[in-house]
Amino acid sequence: MRRALVIEDQDLMRQALIVELKDSLGDCIIAGAQTYALAQSALADEMFDVVLIDPGLPGFDPTSSDQRLRVVEAIVRAAPSAVHIVITGSDNDKEAAACRELGVAAYLGKTGLPRGGLGKVLEQVARDEFSLRYSSANAQATEVHISGLTPRESRITELMMQRRPGERRKDVFVKMAEELRIEPNSAERYFKQARAKLLKYGRLPRGL
Amino acid sequence: MRRALVIEDQDLMRQALIVELKDSLGDCIIAGAQTYALAQSALADEMFDVVLIDPGLPGFDPTSSDQRLRVVEAIVRAAPSAVHIVITGSDNDKEAAACRELGVAAYLGKTGLPRGGLGKVLEQVARDEFSLRYSSANAQATEVHISGLTPRESRITELMMQRRPGERRKDVFVKMAEELRIEPNSAERYFKQARAKLLKYGRLPRGL
DNA sequence: GTTCATAGGGATGGTGCCATCCCCCTCAAA
DNA sequence: TTTGAGGGGGATGGCACCATCCCTATGAAC
Numbered sequence: 001m002r003r004a005l006v007i008e009d010q011d012l013m014r015q016a017l018i019v020e021l022k023d024s025l026g027d028c029i030i031a032g033a034q035t036y037a038l039a040q041s042a043l044a045d046e047m048f049d050v051v052l053i054d055p056g057l058p059g060f061d062p063t064s065s066d067q068r069l070r071v072v073e074a075i076v077r078a079a080p081s082a083v084h085i086v087i088t089g090s091d092n093d094k095e096a097a098a099c100r101e102l103g104v105a106a107y108l109g110k111t112g113l114p115r116g117g118l119g120k121v122l123e124q125v126a127r128d129e130f131s132l133r134y135s136s137a138n139a140q141a142t143e144v145h146i147s148g149l150t151p152r153e154s155r156i157t158e159l160m161m162q163r164r165p166g167e168r169r170k171d172v173f174v175k176m177a178e179e180l181r182i183e184p185n186s187a188e189r190y191f192k193q194a195r196a197k198l199l200k201y202g203r204l205p206r207g208l
Numbered sequence: 209m210r211r212a213l214v215i216e217d218q219d220l221m222r223q224a225l226i227v228e229l230k231d232s233l234g235d236c237i238i239a240g241a242q243t244y245a246l247a248q249s250a251l252a253d254e255m256f257d258v259v260l261i262d263p264g265l266p267g268f269d270p271t272s273s274d275q276r277l278r279v280v281e282a283i284v285r286a287a288p289s290a291v292h293i294v295i296t297g298s299d300n301d302k303e304a305a306a307c308r309e310l311g312v313a314a315y316l317g318k319t320g321l322p323r324g325g326l327g328k329v330l331e332q333v334a335r336d337e338f339s340l341r342y343s344s345a346n347a348q349a350t351e352v353h354i355s356g357l358t359p360r361e362s363r364i365t366e367l368m369m370q371r372r373p374g375e376r377r378k379d380v381f382v383k384m385a386e387e388l389r390i391e392p393n394s395a396e397r398y399f400k401q402a403r404a405k406l407l408k409y410g411r412l413p414r415g416l
Numbered sequence: 417g418t419t420c421a422t423a424g425g426g427a428t429g430g431t432g433c434c435a436t437c438c439c440c441c442t443c444a445a446a
Numbered sequence: 447t448t449t450g451a452g453g454g455g456g457a458t459g460g461c462a463c464c465a466t467c468c469c470t471a472t473g474a475a476c
Contacts, residue, residue, distance in 0.1 A: 001409060001411060010318040011319070011321055011323070011325075012221060012228065013220060013318070015224060016221065016223060022355050025355070028355050029353070029354050029355075029411060029413075030353045030354075031351065031352050032350055032351040032352075032353070035347060038347060038349070039350075042350045056297075058345040059345070063271070089264075090270070110218040111218050111219065111242070112219065113219055113220065114220075115220070115223065135217075135266070137217060137266040137267070139219075139241075139242035139243065142213075142239045142240060142246050142247075142249075144238070144239050145226050145238045145239075145240070146237050147233070147234065147237075147238075150434085151433085152433080170450095170452085182434085182435065183435075185437080186436060188452095189435080189436080189455095193455095196454075201209060201235075205237075358463060360464070360465095376421070377422070390464085390466090391466070393466070394464080394465050394466060397467095398465095400425075404425080
């Protein structure tokens, strides 16, 4: 059972990263630290296999690349055997190179890193590659989330609304089926169920 | 059924904010926009009751308070009847005051805003109060998340590990019972179940 | 010697989601 | 006229989690 530590001051983001890690690691114990002090005490208390670091922590000047790197360096030294992943909202290539020098295994921008993205990064790292992903605003469309729909229903609705012209519904069912490893028939069933719910509440977005 | 729009470039954070909003609003439809352009087209297409804005968007200089405020102003103008909430990682009192001038209903720092925090903010806003919460690193301890535990089991384990000396287990059961509106007996049952699982896998953190 | 917190469970009913298989109907294209 | 995409469902079994109630046993406190 692997142990991981997530160092990130923004609570919702830390929560999200912990969930991402949990989904990627399988059996694991994940600690979350909001501050540098809490991270230090966690690192002193226990061993970790994976450490996720956002260097923009309270008490450090976010515009000082020097301070940011010193935080990373201190964390890496405190757990030299762990896999270290730096994730930041203000990424740049100089910092990426410097982190790599410090022994960091992956350097990630927060923008453009979707659900499941961390899993792919960990796979890359497991192959001893340095994983580098700069922020990029890559969204093609707005997402939509509708309460009352189950996750499956929500997902197929989203996929269906993003369908490009000429693409048949059946193609979308196949796409979702591959994504979730289920039968296209099931995807179709979720879509029908979702549409029925939306019709009932008179909330049918375009794209039916 | 209310409609909300979340404008935030970091995908995981946007996701988390959408979940927060969904939990707070009940029946609702929530759109998520990664960029200013996507936000604009969403605002042009539909009406929204609530708009959540992170002014630090790609394409704008994050150090320029002028640019940040112009983003907020444009969004507010595009949906004058909506409740606008600004949430940012780099909050300061000048920007808060300026946002209030622009008609924003709440100004929140990302650090120190926990799960459920947005719900309280919305309650405040519903009472026509201006909700102001600056970032603060307020965590007392590291959180712990263990895979294989259900949410209930995870929560009671976390509460139990944060128990202060002298506090009895029973007190913690009551605390969790109030939090989730269940019987203390049930909380105790979850704790026992969690401990049994942890013992089975030899992963008993201190605090039993 | 009784009370109470704690340890360590068993059993139960309910609910929601998942995944699948089935049915019927319509309409257009080949 | 047969085939295939699509609309609109019903029924089912399995599973995980939730919430509750029940039982035994230990050990310290009063």
